[in-house]
Amino acid sequence: MLEVLRKIVQEVSTAPDLDSVLDLIVRRIQRAMRTQVCSVYLYDDDAERYSLMATQGLNPDAVGRVSLSSSEGIVSMVGQRAEPINLEDASVHPRYTYLKDTGEEQFHAFLGVPIIHHRDVLGVLVVQQKEVRRFDESEEAFLVTLSAQLAGVIAHAEATGLIRPQGEGETESERRFEGIAGSPGVAIGQVVVIVPPADLSVVPDKVAADIDHEIESFEAALALVRKDIKVVGRSLSKRLRAEEQALFDVYLRMLDDNALAGEVIDKIRGGQWAQGALRTVVMEHVQQFSMMDDPYLRERATDIKDLGRRVLAYMQESGPADIEFPEDTILVADEITPAMLGEVPSDKLLGLVSVHGSGNSHAAILARSMGIPTIMGALDLPYTRLDGRKVIIDGYSGRVYIDPSDDLRSAYMDILRGEQEMAAELATLKDMPAETRDGFRMPLWVNTGLVADVARALERGAEGIGLYRTEIPFMIRDFFPSEQEQLQTYRRQLEAFHPRPVTMRTLDIGGDKALPYFPIQEENPFLGWRGIRVTLDHPEIFLVQVRAMLRAGEGLNNLRIMLPMVTSVHEVDEACRQIDRAVSELRDEGFAIERPQVGVMVEVPAAVYQVRRFARRVDFISVGSNDLTQYLLAVDRNNPRVAGLYVSYHPAVLRALEYIAREAHKESVPVSICGEMASEPGGALLLMGMGYDVLSMNATNLPKIKSAIRGVTKIEADELLQQVMGMDDADEIHHLLRRRLRELGLSQLTRPVIPD
CATH class of the missing domain: 1.10.274.10 (PtsI, HPr-binding domain)
Known part of the structure; x- marks a missing residue:
């Protein structure tokens, strides 16, 4: 069976059009099952009918002409029930409907299985025979297996337009493709496809x-x-x-x-x-x-x-090393990597589309920090055929439009103008504090990693850096940077923000952050060798980095060091010993080094329940809400198939966040958060209500968060938190937050209305 299945799937993947695909399916299945009839009925949502689209054994003239309503016949019953129906004589079944001109009246045995993709019934696969008999279990299992495999092939082919009904044009004029919203905003431009070498x-x-x-x-x-x-x-x-x-x-x-x-x-x-x-x-x-x-x-x-x-x-x-980028570049790739972002001149890069990855992948986080509209996980996008095409990408809804019409382009131009007007309005808040209407002050810091982030963050009024991703300078090289090279990079960050605090996270590789010259091959990298686990196993890497940080902070005294992915007090104690060793060594070498504040990131469930123990050993606690959400919900944030399950407002996530803040304060240790939840107006209000001392976010969203905080009272934020904590469903929480923002006069901070 597997051999037959492999052949069918291979042949389908290269079929030129939808008719060919379906014809191939029915012929191959009829031969494999040695049955007299095999047919495919596809469901038309608009007409609410099942149409006979291919057959081997019935009258071929009936193809495309015969159909059943969604409540008519045994075929529609298969679709309604979304389960197989196996009948020894279909003609005596009460739901039997005679289809004129098909010639099926001579066939009695009937087996129909639904073709289901992501819970949607795409159609029904049917086999029939003349004799009165019931198809056996192995035959039913075979057809169910084929249907499950072919559902994805058919859905993907229809969605991408790689398989089209015969007679249709070769272009995807104003075709819409769905992905995952990676970074908000709208971009209209020309596609440049980037490909990895030798693939x-x-x-x-x-x-x-x-x-x-x-x-x-x-x-x-x-x-x-x-x-x-x-x-x-x-x-x-x-x-x-x-x-x-x-x-x-x-x-x-x-x-x-x-x-x-x-x-x-x-x-x-x-x-x-x-x-x-x-x-x-x-x-x-x-x-x-x-x-x-x-x-x-x-x-x-x-x-x-x-x-x-x-x-x-x-x-x-x-080939030519340099790609010619148009002024309105929309970068498209099978998988966008941080290194790719550096290949395009920043003044030409308007948007990003990644076929794989999710809205919380490292590339998407960087895109948000740069303010670039981004779509991730656009699995059905026929990206290899898009180079040079005009597209609209909608970073709010996760949609890509190819060759948009003038009307659609005009509608999105209106949204772009609205964004620009709001940005100009928010820019006036730069020098104003993030202070509620009743006088509560909420410090707003930024997450950085690229040199360009510094100027952008200061322009938007950042009061410090809550997360400097030190792995990015490592990722854009072909080898580990030396102590001197790291020192120069870190010094620029510390000087630019002086006297504001700068929190540098020690090297956090593994998971979705790989170094080309230090590959980590694991079946499950998110539960593997990553973060503090790697650097403690390689003290030579850790010590060089810490020494570079300490030397970079000499005379500035605004450095804070943060340890990622900690799960035990042993890791914290060992890392602190290494930091103390580096301080002592540098002092012996004649450097005027002060021991900086050291903190830990709470990113895994094990750390949640050790917050007080950590707080007794460190100077601050910081929550990495992106990874914490991923681990609490057991959802790979880079997997678009389960991206819909990754929700920041899940009740379990909110309870964990509230618990962390409460436990840290019991030890009188400040607690901050540097995940993407702090970048959302509704999320920021909830975190303020929970008692977080600092919110750190991408620089692009900082003005929005400041506006949200200035538009409410602390009492209103506390009441909102109490209401949310009594709710059980993440979608309901999300809808409540949007409604409350509108009621508070902050609707301009929510996603704009997108034309459908």
């Missing part, structure tokens, strides 16, 4: 600007690969049998002008750029070999893919 699957389609140059680039790469294969073949000649060595001759023949190379050149002459032409040809051949029954021939798919990657690697190395 055929993510190479985008592009029109060749210079066909001769593209052919020359391809042939040069081809020559280098041929040379590599010959060298490897010669070096292994004494260790291989003759038949094994012949494999290298096969490789070389594949690269001949009459084979892969010739096909690629034909594609280039047809107007496709070299890398896109290579991808198309290689993937076509991989598909053909993958479907072959002979195991030996099937393995040749791997050889072809390997050759394609080798050629692509040389082409990407020899």
Whole structure:
């Protein structure tokens, strides 16, 4: 069964249109199950009908002409119940409806299973036979398995437009794709697709600007690969049998002008750029070999893919290093990384779209700090075909619009103007305190990591840095930065904010933050070797970083050091000993070093219930609400499939946050929060009510939070918290916060109304 399933899924993935996909499905299933009829009915939401879209065994003329209402026939009953229906004689069932012109009156045995994707019934898959009998359990299980696998293929194909009904155009004119809101705001611009090196699957389609140059680039790469294969073949000649060595001759023949190379050149002459032409040809051949029954021939798919990657690697190395970015760049990638943000001139980057990742991934957090509208987890987006296309990205709702109409563009231009007017209004608050109407003062700090964050934060009136992400200088290099290099980076931050406090988190790698030169390969990185666990295991890295921080703070005395991902007092004690050692060493070396304040981040459930123990050992407590929410709810914040379950206003999260503040204050230790919850007006009011001493957020949202705090009294915030803490549902809490903000006259701080 698995072999049949693999073949069907592979064939479907390369089918040119929806008709071909469905026709292929019914033919393959009919053959595999040795049944006389297999049909697919797809559900039309607008018409509320199940239409016969493909069949093998019924009258083919009925396809596209025959349909059933949502309450008519056994097919619709399968959809209504969302479960299989297995009948030995469908014609005697009370819900049986005769479909004229299908010829199904001669068939009795009926098995229908729903095609369900993310709880939505897309259609019904049906098999029928003439004899009166019940399909057995293995047949039912097989059809259910196929339906479950094919549901995702059909849903993805329909959503992306990669599979379209025949006769439709090749463009996705004003097609809308859903993702996850990563960073608020609206951007209208031109797509630039960024791809990682030597990955055929993510190479985008592009029109060749210079066909001769593209052919020359391809042939040069081809020559280098041929040379590599010959060298490897010669070096292994004494260790291989003759038949094994012949494999290298096969490789070389594949690269001949009459084979892969010739096909690629034909594609280039047809107007496709070299890398896109290579991808198309290689993937076509991989598909053909993958479907072959002979195991030996099937393995040749791997050889072809390997050759394609080798050629692509040389082409990407020899290609132009600099990408031409338009003035209105919308950066699109399979997975946006922090390093990519540095590739685009900041004055040209208007928005980001990442096919994978979630709204709380590291890249999304950085995008928010930079004020760049961002969409994450746009899984269905056909991004390889978007380079150079005009798009609108809506960072409030998580929507991407390709080739928007003039009306839609005009509607979003109105929203952009409204944002600019509000930004100008909020800018007037820069020098005003974040103080409630009844005189309660709430310090607002910022989360930083990029050099550009400093100026942006000071422009918006930040009173300190609650989180400086030191891993970012590590991530943009090819090796660990030296003590002197780190010192210079940290000194710029400390001087820029002096005398305001600057909280530097020690190196926090692992999870969704990887260093290319220090890879951590784990099946579950978020529960693995990360944060303080890595640096305590590598004191040589930890001590160099702490020494750089201490030297950077010499004479300024505004440094605070924060330890990430702590789970035990042992980790805190060991880290403090290392910090004290670094202080002592530097003093012995003649530096006038004062021991800075040291604090811990509460990010995991284990830390929540040790807050008082930690508070007796450190100078401050800071909550990392992003990771804490992730671990409390057991939701991977980078997984778009469960992103909807990641909710800051979950009652369990709110109770934990309230408990942390209360426990820290019992030891008279200040407690701050540096997660994204503090960046939301409603969340900031709740945290103020809980008693947090400092709110730290991205610089972009600081004016909004200041406006929210200045628009209420402390008593109103306390009452709001009491009301919320008595509620049981996160969605209801979210709706209440939006309603209360409107009632308090702060509706301009909530998400604008988006056209649908």
